[in-house]
Amino acid sequence: MNETILKKNKGKYSIENVPINDITEKFGTPSYVYSKKIILNNYLDFKNQFEGIDHLICFAVKSNPNIAILNLLAKNGAGFDIVSGGELQRVLAAKGDPKKVVFSGVGKSQEDIELAIEHNILTFNVESEAELYRIQNSAKKLNKKANISIRVNPDVDPKTHPYISTGLKDNKFGVDEQKAISMYKIAKTLDAINIKGIDCHIGSQITELKPFEDSIKKLLELIDHLESLNIKIEHIDVGGGIGIQYSKETPPSFYEYSKTVKNIIGNRNLKVIFEPGRVLIGKAGILLTEVEYVKNSSDKNFLIVNAAMNDLMRPALYQAFHEIINISQSNSDKKNYDVVGPVCETGDFLGKDRFMSAEEKNILAILDVGAYGMSMSSNYNSRPKVPEIIVDDNKCHLIKNRESFSDLINSEKLLP
Ligand code: LLP
Numbered sequence: 001m002n003e004t005i006l007k008k009n010k011g012k013y014s015i016e017n018v019p020i021n022d023i024t025e026k027f028g029t030p031s032y033v034y035s036k037k038i039i040l041n042n043y044l045d046f047k048n049q050f051e052g053i054d055h056l057i058c059f060a061v062k063s064n065p066n067i068a069i070l071n072l073l074a075k076n077g078a079g080f081d082i083v084s085g086g087e088l089q090r091v092l093a094a095k096g097d098p099k100k101v102v103f104s105g106v107g108k109s110q111e112d113i114e115l116a117i118e119h120n121i122l123t124f125n126v127e128s129e130a131e132l133y134r135i136q137n138s139a140k141k142l143n144k145k146a147n148i149s150i151r152v153n154p155d156v157d158p159k160t161h162p163y164i165s166t167g168l169k170d171n172k173f174g175v176d177e178q179k180a181i182s183m184y185k186i187a188k189t190l191d192a193i194n195i196k197g198i199d200c201h202i203g204s205q206i207t208e209l210k211p212f213e214d215s216i217k218k219l220l221e222l223i224d225h226l227e228s229l230n231i232k233i234e235h236i237d238v239g240g241g242i243g244i245q246y247s248k249e250t251p252p253s254f255y256e257y258s259k260t261v262k263n264i265i266g267n268r269n270l271k272v273i274f275e276p277g278r279v280l281i282g283k284a285g286i287l288l289t290e291v292e293y294v295k296n297s298s299d300k301n302f303l304i305v306n307a308a309m310n311d312l313m314r315p316a317l318y319q320a321f322h323e324i325i326n327i328s329q330s331n332s333d334k335k336n337y338d339v340v341g342p343v344c345e346t347g348d349f350l351g352k353d354r355f356m357s358a359e360e361k362n363i364l365a366i367l368d369v370g371a372y373g374m375s376m377s378s379n380y381n382s383r384p385k386v387p388e389i390i391v392d393d394n395k396c397h398l399i400k401n402r403e404s405f406s407d408l409i410n411s412e413k414l415l416p
Contacts, residue, residue: 005035005286006325006365013327013365017394020288020327024363027387027398029290030307032374036072036392038284039370043073046276049258054271056122058102060240061087063277063371064285066388068399070094073280079122081240081275085112088119098122102237102273104151104201106131106172113138113146123147125199125237127174129183132193139192148187149197149237150180152222154215158203158241161318174200177222184231195231198223201239201275207251209260212238216264223270236265240275244282246368247321251279278371285370287312287386289350291362292342294332301335303358308341309348310380312366312373316347322369324351328362339364343381374400384408 006013006020013020015035023033047057058079061070065087070080071094079100080091091101098119103112106127116124117139126132126148139146153174169176175183180198187193202215216238223233238261243251252260265272289307296302314320324339337358339351350366358364377385384403389396 003038003041003283005038005284005367006327011329013325015286015391018391018396020363020365023389023391023396024288024290026396027389028402029288029363030305030311030386031288031402032285032369032386032388033288034069034281034285034370034388034390036390039069039072039281040076042280042284043076043078046254046258046274046280047077049254050262050272053262056100056271056273058100058237058273058275059280060275060277061090062375064281064373065090065375066399067094068388068390068397069281070096079273081277085109085115088112088116088121092119102149102199102275104199104275108134110134110138114142117142117144117146120144121147123149123196123199123235123237125149125151126183127151129175129179129186132183132187132190136190136192145192145194147194147196149195149199149235150175150183150187151199151201152177152180152219154200154202154218156202156211156215156218158206158211159208160203160205160241160243163318177218180222181225181229184226185229188231195233197235197237197271197273198226198233199237199239199273201237202241204241204278205243206241207243207249209252209256212241212257213260213264215239216261220264220268233270235271235273237273237275240277240279242276242279244279244368244371247323254279280371282371283368285368285373287366287369287373289364289366291358291360291364294358294360296335301337303337303339303364305339305341305350305364307350307366307386308343308381308383309345309350310343310378310383311341311386312350312369313376313378314369314372315350316345317376322351323367324354324356325365325367326356326358326362327365328359330357330359330362332357332359343383379403379408382408
């Protein structure tokens with residue numbers, strides 16, 4: 001879990017057994033590069049913690065939806081947490097098993113619900129009473145039955161950035177415990193609905209165990225109560241949210257996390273579902289970018305690079321920190337730089353106050369961007385999306401082409 005992606009040998013950096021220079025020469029910059037070994041090791045390490053326990057790891061597709069990555073995980077037994085019909089189509093394109101798919105999200109469209117029912121997904125994580133009825137009606141229309149779990153909002157503070165906390169009572173996600181009970185009672189009466197499980201997801205980049213502990217305990221109490229009402233719950237989905245170290249955070253190890261989950265759940269006859277995203281893929285990816293200009297003024301020094309907020313939105317959106325390393329040789333003096341992109345917004349920065357040495361044409365690596373990097377990128381400022389590459393030992397595989405200008409305007413039309 002703690003393996004670093006960049007290896008340095010005699011002043012030269014590589015990923016697995018491929019020198020970074022080879023990658024930039026072949027694919028140019030900016031580009032996202034992942035290590036297959038780290039992705040797989042993370043997934044298998046996580047999985048091994050739960051050996052002997054009935055469980056399923058449903059990778060959160062939104063964290064990195066590239067079909068090569070989904071396929072790699074699917075081949076190793078992973079299921080998937082999806083939040084749209086588009087993500088389901090990606091899972092199918094990646095040869096993932098729809099019977100291992102859980103479908104979360106507060107605004108599921110009729111169309112997406114029907115697609116999921118047609119593919120017999122493992123469960124809908126239902127987030128409102130209105131959605132429950134919509135699923136019942138869609139299943140009836142298709143002459144099928146739909147599996148459901150209710151997403152409970154346990155009102156637990158995950159102590160993370162407010163934009164990515166989801167389990168507090170004023171967040172839009174899930175329903176409170178009383179509402180969940182009444183929804184299970186309704187679900188029991190609906191003829192096209194199978195009650196399968198119970199679900200929660202309290203937020204992302206959580207670095208303490210207590211919020212997980214508190215929310216799972218609340219779900220177990222609810223399961224007991226439901227049992228007393230003759231409502232049988234087969235699985236508990238504890239969501240994702242485990243944090244990673246971007247800077248000085250001290251997130252729990254897989255061992256510590258699994259020990260906590262196992263201690264609380266004990267020997268109950270329950271399948272446990274996990275929805276990790278960031279913790280499996282975050283540290284497995286970097287963004288390579290080239291210095292276009294070094295701009296010094298009396299107050300401030302800037303490294304203007306060819307990647308921008310449209311390629312990596314986390315710093316601009318959450319003031320997120322990502323370590324930046326100059327992987328080229330530079331003999332210039334070290335200075336405090338803001339690393340910024342070419343996009344016309346003051347918020348377009350990738351790092352602030354980085355004490356480093358750099359020159360034009362140097363290659364910088366922005367670390368820990370495997371999760372919510374490419375997946376949140378956009379074409380803002382008419383910037384084509386960058387390619388994605390996976391390194392596998394001494395080989396590189398292009399898993400997404402760099403977009404071209406015609407890709408950008410292909411779907412647009414002039415007025416007649
Ligand atoms: N399950 C559900 C229902 C979710 O909404 C999410 C993430 C996950 C699982 C996976 O969470 P993870 O294990 O990756 O923490 N864009 C933000 C993160 C947003 C997370 C949204 N939900 C960021 O860049 O930090």
